[in-house]
Amino acid sequence: MAKSVYRRKAIAAASAGFVVVSLGLSLTSAAGAASAGQETSATANTGQALELIRTKTSLLGKHYWYQQTYNGLPVIGGYLARHVDKAGKVTSIKDGRDAIPSNLSTTAKVPAATATKTANAAVAARAARSRGNGGKNATLVPTATNGTAQLAVVGGKDARLVWNVTSRSVEGVTRTLVDAKSGATVESKVITRNADGRGVVFDPNPVVSERNGKLQDADDASTDELFPAHKAVILRNLDGNGKLEGKYVRIVAAEGGVAQSANHRFLYERDDDRFEQVMAYYHVNQTQEYIHKLGFTEVNNASQDFEINTFTGDNSFYDPSTDTITMGSGGVDDAEDAEVIWHEYGHAIQDDIVPGYGESLQAGAMGEGFGDYWAVTMSVPVSRGFDLPCVMDWDATSYTTEEPHCLRRTDTGKTMDDLVGQVHADGEIWSHALWDIHGALGRDKANKVILQGTFFYAPDTSMADAARVTVQSARLLYGKAAAEKVTTAFKARKIL
CATH class of the missing domain: 1.10.390.10 (Neutral Protease Domain 2)
Known part of the structure; x- marks a missing residue:
């Protein structure tokens, strides 16, 4: 069973665990939840929440990873990690959430198909420039193919609703963020982990x-x-x-x-x-x-x-x-x-x-x-x-x-x-x-x-x-x- 089928869990709790209120984090309640062996995700009136997406066990304890969400949509790059030792004590918390205005609309004006077309155009243009540089990647194809488009939120001072589009191209797989209101390209980023090379089926070669x-x-x-x-x-x-x-x-x-x-x-x-x-x-x-x-x-x-x-x-x-x-x-x-x-x-x-x-x-x-x-x-x-x-x-x-x-x-x-x-x-x-x-x-x-x-x-x-x-x-x-x-x-x- 491929691990890509990890199911995201959001366990709502009214009185314990991580509570998001104007992006404040209650470390006391977090520690309390850890001591009690609880993993929780709670929402506040702002529509913001944390969803437990992964729990990992290492040699020193457990590691809980949360995805920041806004009205059910993932916040790009928004996360919180809680690290707990074998005794259940919280050893560290890393808060990587972004501020989201409470009145941010989650209704898209730009259709998913339009966003995908825009994203692929940006990917194809960059791929063409890459081929023009010559070298190992000079003849790679294709330039871009249709990918999936999902709504998401970008936080921070330029918070906005975006279409998160993934496309395959000469560079591998690209994540393009398209503003769901204006249709403008916000970001286009290669997310594949590349290695240039070839080999044979030997041990090791x-x-x-x-x-x-x-x-x-x-x-x-x-x-x-x-x-x-x-x-x-x-x-x-x-x-x-x-x-x-x-x-x-x-x-x-x-x-x-x-x-x-x-x-x-x-x-x-x-x-x-x-x-x-x-x-x-x-x-x-x-x-x-x-x-x-x-x-x-x-x-x-x-x-x-x-x-x-x-x-x-x-x-x-x-x-x-x-x-x-x-x-x-x-x-x-x-x-x-x-x-x-x-x-x-x-x-x-x-x-x-x-x-x-x-x-x-x-x-x-x-x-x-x-x-x-x-x-x-x-x-x-x-x-x-x-x-x-x-x-x-x-x-x-x-x-x-x-x-x-x-x-x-x-x-x-x-x-x-x-x-x-x-x-x-x-x-x-x-x-x-x-x-x-x-x-x-x-x-x-x-x-x-x-x-x-x-x-x-x-x-x-x-x-x-x-x-x-x-x-x-x-x-x-x-x-x-x-x-x-x-x-x-x-x-x-x-x-x-």
Whole structure:
């Protein structure tokens, strides 16, 4: 069952819990509700409310996430998070709500179809500009397709009713906010978590397993040079329905059709498109088994939807609006490189833990950095130490000329002085910090600390704030010495 079917719950309470009155929050009543084991959402005369949308359990306690609403409509970016320790004591509350005028109308004057057309026009225009820049994304299609339009509210000084439209394009999935009164475009923002690259269905990829940076894609052929990289594996946790569907992964769409086998024997070489489907299933299942080994039982603990080779561009992306990872087929097929799969799954992990994650530029950069780091740490057991900081080294053979072939690295030496306002480039600052923590604490301890810290992120967190909660998680899990090592890693990147 895909986690995208999470059902939002709003439990009204008259006398306890979070009460929204002119955006004031009763921390006393919140703490009281926590002590009593209650989770509540209450409305005031203003029409504003909090809806409990997710409850997560981590190593240190529980984490309750609330969506701010106004007259039943979601407030874009409006949230409240309450963190409770194992004893039921509230340890912190993060209030990310926006002010909404009590007289704001929720009646749309612009039809949904008109808003969708406006949104797609804005997306198509930006996609055209992107193609004009050349490079890897120069020939990607389509420019935009119709998406869903839902009413929502934007808060703050320019509070308004908007249509929230999602569209697919060359850039992945875009969220466009269209003023429901005037029809003007308020914002158009890419919400996919992108990774540029291709790969093979190996462990993790042919360049690493064969320790050979000269290997070439050869138009998806099973060449003599690539054949030794094929590895026989056991596919665990299958549902048993003859498809690549299981406890943690579900292939929902694929070029040429979804792989099926009555006896569950999915034996294909890399020149068969079904090979990439097996790669996605195997490597995500491996990831979840590892996360459970670390002690986490609610980190994307559901069947993750994948679409394989359904996007012809040289790109892959995670779509938080549908909770789907799409693997592209341009260049080296992306799902042929486990590090591309792991990177995209890293985005799904963060989105599962923190609803709406990635609202700020630095949060987006951290998402890319975490995805790169997660790809590298998952490679550790199978890479035999082969240039571990190099990310997506098989995928990168289709668009780089020098060895080693790397899309990005986790050891660039970048600091906050090197910020350029581009999420993939700035993400290398964060990934280097995480990689240093990995070296200081060891793989398992580092990943426990990093995942635990994520539970305390805000959707629009800064690197400094995220670093502080990661240090705190290290202290609570492993003591002062571990916290000092984590602090040192962040200071080296000038994050703290």
